[in-house]
Every structure is written in structure tokens, then in C-alpha cells.
Amino acid sequence: MSTTPELIAKLEKLGDEFLAQAQPLADEQSIRAAQAQFLGKKGKVSELMKELGKLPPAERPQVGAAANKVKEKIEQLVEACLVRIANAAKQQDLARKVDITLPARPVGGGHLHLLTQVRQEAVAVFAELGFVVAEGPQIETDWHTFEALAIPKDHPARDMQDTFYVSEEIVLRTHTSPVQVRTMLTQPPPIRIVAPGHVYRRDDDPTHSPMFTQLEGLAVDTDISFSDLKGTLLHFVKRFFQKDLGIRLRPSYFPFVEPGAEVDMQCSFCGGSGCRICKQTGWVEIGGAGMVDPDVFKNVGIDSERFTGFAFGMGIERMAMLRHGVNDIKFYYEGDVRFLEQF
Numbered sequence: 001m002s003t004t005p006e007l008i009a010k011l012e013k014l015g016d017e018f019l020a021q022a023q024p025l026a027d028e029q030s031i032r033a034a035q036a037q038f039l040g041k042k043g044k045v046s047e048l049m050k051e052l053g054k055l056p057p058a059e060r061p062q063v064g065a066a067a068n069k070v071k072e073k074i075e076q077l078v079e080a081c082l083v084r085i086a087n088a089a090k091q092q093d094l095a096r097k098v099d100i101t102l103p104a105r106p107v108g109g110g111h112l113h114l115l116t117q118v119r120q121e122a123v124a125v126f127a128e129l130g131f132v133v134a135e136g137p138q139i140e141t142d143w144h145t146f147e148a149l150a151i152p153k154d155h156p157a158r159d160m161q162d163t164f165y166v167s168e169e170i171v172l173r174t175h176t177s178p179v180q181v182r183t184m185l186t187q188p189p190p191i192r193i194v195a196p197g198h199v200y201r202r203d204d205d206p207t208h209s210p211m212f213t214q215l216e217g218l219a220v221d222t223d224i225s226f227s228d229l230k231g232t233l234l235h236f237v238k239r240f241f242q243k244d245l246g247i248r249l250r251p252s253y254f255p256f257v258e259p260g261a262e263v264d265m266q267c268s269f270c271g272g273s274g275c276r277i278c279k280q281t282g283w284v285e286i287g288g289a290g291m292v293d294p295d296v297f298k299n300v301g302i303d304s305e306r307f308t309g310f311a312f313g314m315g316i317e318r319m320a321m322l323r324h325g326v327n328d329i330k331f332y333y334e335g336d337v338r339f340l341e342q343f
């Protein structure tokens with residue numbers, strides 16, 4: 001049981017005690033803990049104040065004032081300690097040595113996807129010959145995709161293109177050929193268009209993807225001949241691959257052209273001598289082509305007595321593969337930067 005002067009002395013001593021305890025502390029958490037030890041509900045100041053009730057009432061205000069003073073002092077010491085450690089941390093930061101001569105980490109620059117590059121380059125070659133780009137929807141009517149191209153519903157050629165049907169009359173286009181139809185319906189000859197774009201088929205293996213990219217070509221005018229087709233394709237192959245490669249047209253059947261042909265080019269890898277890419281044959285297939293069938297002209301309202309035309313369609317992935325030897329079509333779509341960065 002202390003007297004009033006004793007209690008006041010004890011309270012006053014708490015300030016120094018706190019200082020001694022807090023000074024060596026180097027982080028906020030321990031300073032806060034010390035603060036609680038002194039000022040908390042069960043802290044040292046509260047402990048001493050329990051004795052207040054035993055003092056004569058007249059002396060109590062004096063002790064209360066002393067308690068307030070010491071509380072204030074401790075608060076100030078807490079603040080000072082916090083400022084001290086904040087400064088120390090800043091000092092430490094400033095003292096840290098940074099090697100400003102270290103080369104910066106390279107920031108990867110983006111670039112066009114390989115298929116986009118190839119598509120743009122192919123379009124540029126055809127642009128030199130006067131072809132302009134035309135586009136059509138990827139979700140297409142059955143009529144534009146098949147019927148207008150002389151492929152009726154029961155036609156066996158439909159089996160060649162396993163179709164994704166959206167509804168009975170709406171499909172995901174299986175080829176870019178419907179853009180031929182849309183162009184001829186809206187634009188009178190002369191026509192010279194190329195139509196690059198995505199197409200969809202129910203097909204999935206290392207050389208086939210359910211979505212891939214084709215480039216369609218169409219020329220319609222008063223005196224277009226098969227030799228124009230051949231010259232156009234030959235020019236394309238030489239310019240695109242920047243090599244003196246030959247082409248070969250093998251008779252083939254597509255309902256919308258007559259005559260129709262499959263287009264081969266000399267293998268850009270081996271120049272025609274035979275390698276893994278061309279399976280030792282020296283030739284690789286790049287697409288289909290032919291002279292626009294009069295039935296197609298009829299369907300789009302072009303006079304086949306006056307006009308003739310050629311058309312072709314080729315695979316962009318195929319072009320990219322022949323340029324770079326990519327052997328699995330999935331690489332194009334996976335978005336793996338280790339693959340994409342190579343081009």
C-alpha cells in the first residue's frame with residue numbers, strides 16, 4: 001500500500017522504464033507489444049491505478065494527473081520509436097548498392113502470328129497481279145457454301161468436307177469458296193479477288209485441325225483461260241517461296257469447276273529432289289483449282305456465254321509448313337511462345 005507521493009513516483013518511473021525497454025526494439029510489432037505492456041488494460045499503468053481507490057479522495061486528482069502525464073509520455077515515446085525504425089529502414093534502402101551498369105532484361109516485343117505473316121505475304125503477291133481482298137462470314141448458309149457451288153445435299157462431294165452444322169440451313173463454312181459466290185452476286189465482272197479466312201471441318205489429327213485457314217482466289221472476265229490460272233499460280237509459287245519452283249496441275253474433280261485440278265508445286269525444301277517433307281516425291285499438294293463451272297455462273301446470275309473465270313483455293317497452314325517445316329498443325333493454335341517466337 002503506497003502513499004500518494006510514492007504512487008506518483010512509481011508512475012513517473014514508468015516513463016523511463018518504457019524508454020529503456022523500447023529503445024533496443026527494431027520493428028513496429030515489438031514496439032506495439034511494449035506499448036500494450038504499459039498502456040494496455042492490464043498494463044503497468046492500470047496496475048498502479050488500482051491503488052487509487054485506497055488513497056484519500058482529496059489526493060486522487062494529483063495521482064490521476066500524474067498517470068495522464070506518463071501515458072502521454074509513453075505515447076510520445078512510441079511515436080518516436082516508430083519514426084526511428086522507419087528512418088532506419090529508409091536508410092537501409094538508400095545504402096543498398098544497385099549495379100546500374102547491369103544490362104536491362106529484354107522486354108519481349110510482340111509480332112504477328114506466323115499464319116498472319118504468311119497470309120499477308122500471300123495476299124501481297126496476289127495484289128501485285130491486281131487481286132483485291134474479299135471477305136465473307138464464317139457462319140455461312142448451306143446455299144452459299146454448297147448449293148450455289150453445285151454441291152447439292154445428296155452430292156458425294158459433301159462427304160469430303162465433314163461439316164459442322166449450326167442448323168439445317170446454316171453451317172460453319174468448310175471452305176472459303178462461298179466468298180466466290182458472295183462476290184459474284186454483288187459485283188459485276190471483271191472480278192479479281194482473293195479471300196483468306198478461317199474454315200471449319202470435323203477433322204482432327206497431326207495434319208488436320210477442326211479450324212484452319214484457306215486462301216481462295218477468283219478471276220472472272222471476258223477472256224480468262226486455263227493458262228491464266230496456271231500463270232497466276234506459277235507466279236505465286238515463285239514469288240512466295242522466292243525460288244524457281246515449278247507447278248503441276250493434276251486433273252481432279254470439284255463440283256464448282258470444270259475442268260478441275262489439284263495443284264502441286266515442287267517441294268520448296270529439297271527443290272524437287274525428294275525429302276521428308278514431300279515424302280520423297282519432289283512434289284507437294286497446295287490446293288485445288290479450275291475454271292468456274294457454267295452452273296455456278298448461272299446460280300449467281302453471270303452470263304457464262306460472255307464470261308469465263310478461274311478459281312483456286314489453298315491452305316495457309318500448308319504454305320507456312322512448307323516455308324518452315326512445321327510438322328504438326330496444332331503448333332499454330334496452341335499459342336506456345338517458344339514456338340511462336342521462332343518466326
Ligand code: DAH
Pocket residue numbers: 174175176177216217254256257260287288289290291311312313314
Ligand atoms: N474449296 C476446295 C476445298 O476446300 C478447294 C478448291 C478447289 C477451291 C478448287 C477452288 C477450286 O476455288 O477451284 O477443298
